[in-house]
Amino acid sequence: MIQITSSAFYQGEVIPKQYTCDGAGINPPLNFSNIPQEAKSLVLIVDDPDAPIGTFTHWLVWNISPQTLEIKENSLPQNAVEGTNTSGRTKYISPCPPSGQHRYFFKIYALDIILNLSSNSDRKVLENAMTGHVLDNGELMGVYQRS
Numbered sequence: 001m002i003q004i005t006s007s008a009f010y011q012g013e014v015i016p017k018q019y020t021c022d023g024a025g026i027n028p029p030l031n032f033s034n035i036p037q038e039a040k041s042l043v044l045i046v047d048d049p050d051a052p053i054g055t056f057t058h059w060l061v062w063n064i065s066p067q068t069l070e071i072k073e074n075s076l077p078q079n080a081v082e083g084t085n086t087s088g089r090t091k092y093i094s095p096c097p098p099s100g101q102h103r104y105f106f107k108i109y110a111l112d113i114i115l116n117l118s119s120n121s122d123r124k125v126l127e128n129a130m131t132g133h134v135l136d137n138g139e140l141m142g143v144y145q146r147s
Contacts, residue, residue: 002138021096026074
């Protein structure tokens, strides 16, 4: 299992305000370990399954080098591609629940291929391209509730 952690929050803890719409709205720092040796690329999917409209995809990033051990806050790994999130944009959309506490999942996948997708690809296109190519995965979950 790939380990995904953050120096900003631990599994199940509150995501600090600076990484939400109540703060700077930047992506939190993420660290990866136990990436399979045979991995050709990594995919990161950040989503909120508690959104009123159904699962809201906050960030799609693929073709991350398998040598990448961290994504610094407010940054994108070199040569990685951002896809189109639920809001129709190609960027990180910070947690901003309309009401109540929501869960935010940071999911990492190791693939045996490099994906040939344009940045206007959405989650459905990404997941279809990943089918049959996932070597391993891991996830980190944080929560947030607007005050």
